[in-house]
Amino acid sequence: MLHPRRRRTFDRLRALDDVSFEVAEGEAFGIVGRNGSGKSTLLKCLAGIYRADAGEIWLRGRVAPFIELGVGFNPDLTARDNVLINGIMLGLTPAAARARYDAVIEFAELEDFVDLKLKNYSSGMQVRLAFAVMVQVEADLLLIDEVLAVGDAAFQQKCHETLTRMRSEGRTVLLITHDMDAIERFCDRAMLLDRGRLAAIGAPGDVADRYTRLNFADGMPPGVESGRAGDGSAAFVDAWFEDEAGERVGILEQGRPASFHAVVEVRKPLGDPVFTLRLDDGRGVGVFETSSAHLGQRTGSFTTGERLQVAVRFEALLAPGRYLATPSLSHSESAGTPIDVRRNYTSMVIQGAAMGSGLVGLPHDLELRRAGSEAPLAGAGE
Amino acid sequence: MSAGAAYRMTGPAAVSGDPRRFFDLAYTLAVTDFKLRFFGSVLGYFWTLIRPLMLFGVLYFVFSQIVPLGADVRHFPVILLSGVVLYTYFAEATSAAVRSVVDREQLVRKIHFPRMVIPLSVTLTASFNLVLNLVVVFFFMAMAGVEVRWTWLELPALIVLLFLFATGLSMLLSALFVRFRDVRPIWDVVSQALFYASPVIYPIEQVAQRNETLAQVAMCNPLAAIIQQFRYALIDPGAQSAGEAIGGWPMLLVPGAILVGVFVLGFTVFDRMAPRIADDL
Numbered sequence: 001m002l003h004p005r006r007r008r009t010f011d012r013l014r015a016l017d018d019v020s021f022e023v024a025e026g027e028a029f030g031i032v033g034r035n036g037s038g039k040s041t042l043l044k045c046l047a048g049i050y051r052a053d054a055g056e057i058w059l060r061g062r063v064a065p066f067i068e069l070g071v072g073f074n075p076d077l078t079a080r081d082n083v084l085i086n087g088i089m090l091g092l093t094p095a096a097a098r099a100r101y102d103a104v105i106e107f108a109e110l111e112d113f114v115d116l117k118l119k120n121y122s123s124g125m126q127v128r129l130a131f132a133v134m135v136q137v138e139a140d141l142l143l144i145d146e147v148l149a150v151g152d153a154a155f156q157q158k159c160h161e162t163l164t165r166m167r168s169e170g171r172t173v174l175l176i177t178h179d180m181d182a183i184e185r186f187c188d189r190a191m192l193l194d195r196g197r198l199a200a201i202g203a204p205g206d207v208a209d210r211y212t213r214l215n216f217a218d219g220m221p222p223g224v225e226s227g228r229a230g231d232g233s234a235a236f237v238d239a240w241f242e243d244e245a246g247e248r249v250g251i252l253e254q255g256r257p258a259s260f261h262a263v264v265e266v267r268k269p270l271g272d273p274v275f276t277l278r279l280d281d282g283r284g285v286g287v288f289e290t291s292s293a294h295l296g297q298r299t300g301s302f303t304t305g306e307r308l309q310v311a312v313r314f315e316a317l318l319a320p321g322r323y324l325a326t327p328s329l330s331h332s333e334s335a336g337t338p339i340d341v342r343r344n345y346t347s348m349v350i351q352g353a354a355m356g357s358g359l360v361g362l363p364h365d366l367e368l369r370r371a372g373s374e375a376p377l378a379g380a381g382e
Numbered sequence: 383m384s385a386g387a388a389y390r391m392t393g394p395a396a397v398s399g400d401p402r403r404f405f406d407l408a409y410t411l412a413v414t415d416f417k418l419r420f421f422g423s424v425l426g427y428f429w430t431l432i433r434p435l436m437l438f439g440v441l442y443f444v445f446s447q448i449v450p451l452g453a454d455v456r457h458f459p460v461i462l463l464s465g466v467v468l469y470t471y472f473a474e475a476t477s478a479a480v481r482s483v484v485d486r487e488q489l490v491r492k493i494h495f496p497r498m499v500i501p502l503s504v505t506l507t508a509s510f511n512l513v514l515n516l517v518v519v520f521f522f523m524a525m526a527g528v529e530v531r532w533t534w535l536e537l538p539a540l541i542v543l544l545f546l547f548a549t550g551l552s553m554l555l556s557a558l559f560v561r562f563r564d565v566r567p568i569w570d571v572v573s574q575a576l577f578y579a580s581p582v583i584y585p586i587e588q589v590a591q592r593n594e595t596l597a598q599v600a601m602c603n604p605l606a607a608i609i610q611q612f613r614y615a616l617i618d619p620g621a622q623s624a625g626e627a628i629g630g631w632p633m634l635l636v637p638g639a640i641l642v643g644v645f646v647l648g649f650t651v652f653d654r655m656a657p658r659i660a661d662d663l
Binding site for chain 1: 387388389393394403418488489491493657658661
C-alpha cells in the first residue's frame, strides 16, 4: 500500500444473508437464482473455500466440490500425471488415485492418449477426463456448480446418467444450475436465492416457477433483438403479447388463450404485404410459424403514414420456457423481398404445471389398461 | 449411506484435516513442480545444476584470481561451492514462495485444502534440488581430497535447520504477498543482502581479524551459522565452527532463537491469514 495510514474504504456487500436450509442424506437438492444471487458463494462456503462471517454450516461425510472441472490440470503434464494429481487434490490418497486410474481412463474413453500432454488434447477430451476423475472420487456429498453445462450432447447425456446413478447409490447432491429442466427432472427439492436471500424453498416445480417469474418480473422481458433487415418501406414500431384478458404481459399461462400484437408504420405505398410471425425457443429451434400468405389472406393496399395493426391469437400450448418472437413483413411480389424483419423483437415466457420435457404441451389423455379388462388402471389427462 | 458424525464446516485453514492428506498434497505438488522444471526444457535438470555451478565459477575466478580472499583458505573452491549451493537453496525456496499462493489462485479458489501446503510444497521442491546439488558438492569434495569424518553426520541436522528457516520465511512471505505486493521487491533486496552477509565468498576468520564483534553479529544470521558449520563439519575441521565464530557455543542460542522465531512468526501469520486468502486474492 502506498499510504499505510490511509483509511481503507469499502462497500459492504452481503453475498448471503439469513439463508438456512437442511438437506437430508441421499437427497438431490437444487439451488437456483439469477447471476450474482449468491449461489456460488454459498457452495464455496459449504465446500470450505470461503469462510462464512456468521452462521454455522454442519456437514456429514466426505464432501467433494465440483466448482470447476479439471482444477489444477497442468497442460504440460500427461493425462496420466494429471489424473493422479487431480485425484489427490480432490481428496484421494495417492494409492487410491493410482488404483482408480484405469477406471478413469476407461470412463473418459481416452485409452489411446494417456501419454499425450494435456495441451495436445481437444477441449472436449479435457472435459471428459476431468469429469471422469470427478466421478471416481467417492464422496458422500457432491457440490456441483454448473459443471454439466459444458461438452457436447453425448457428454451431457453421460453426465446426467452418472448423476442419476450416484443419486441411486445414496449420495447427496447439491446442484447449481440455470437449467430448470434439470432441476425438475433431477432434484427432490430446490431453493431459490434472490440477492443473497432465501426466496423460496420446496418442490422443484414450484421453485422453478418462482425463478421464471423472478427472471421476467420486470414487466416486459428485456430487449433481445438480435438483428434487423428490410428495405424500410414499412417498419414495426411495437410488438407485444397479451393474455386472455387483453393485458399486455410478459408471462403467459400454459394452455390459456393468448395473442401476439404488432403495429406497423407504412413509409412508402405498399400493396399486399405479407406478415409472418415466427416463435423460437431461444436455442434456434422454431416452434411455431404462421403467415398471412399461408392463410391465403390478401392484405390490401396502404399509403404512406398509415398504420397497420396485426394480431395473432393462439392457445399457449408450448412447454414452459422462454420464447422469442420474430415478426416480419415482406413484399408479396418480387420473391418476398423483406420490408422489415426484426429478429427476436420481443419475447414471452410460458409457465405452468410441468409436463416433463418436450416442446409442446399437447392436450391429451393417458390411460393404462390391463389387457382384456375394461377398467382403466390409471387415467390422467385434460 | 452412513457417513459418520456431523461436523462443523468452519472454512479454510492453514493446517486442517487429516495430516496424511496434508503431506500427500504437499508432496504431490512439490513433485509436480520438480517434474515440470525437469522436463520443460531439452537439458532439463542440467540447467538447475548449471546455475549454481556458473555462479560458483564466476565467484571462484574473482576471489582466487582478482581479489585473493581465499588464497590461504584450505579447500577454498569446495567451501565456496558448498556456500553457493546452500545459499541458492535458500534464495530459490524463498523467492519462489513469495508468489506461490497467488500463482496457485486457481486451486485456492476452487478446492478446499489446508493452505499451508502451498509454501511447504515450494520449499520441498527446492529441497529436491538441494539434494541433487549436494551430490555434486560431495563429488567435488572427493576430488579435492576432503577426508570422510564422523562430523559428516551433522549434515541431516543442518539441512533440516535450513529447511525450517526457509519454510518459516516462505510462510511469512507468501501470506504477506497476498495483501502486500511490495513484499517481492523488498525480499529480492533482502535475500541479496543475506548472500553478502553470509560467509560464502569470504571466510569468517578474515572478518574476525578486523572486527571480532562484526563477525559475531554476522553469525547471528541463521543462514550464516549453518553455512559456517557446514564448512567446519564437512570440509575443513581446521576452520572455526559456528560456535567458535560466534564467540562460544551458548551464543548459538541467538541464531537458534531467530530461526525458531521466524518459523513461529511465519506459521502464525499464515495461520491467521489462511481463512481469508481466497477472498483476498
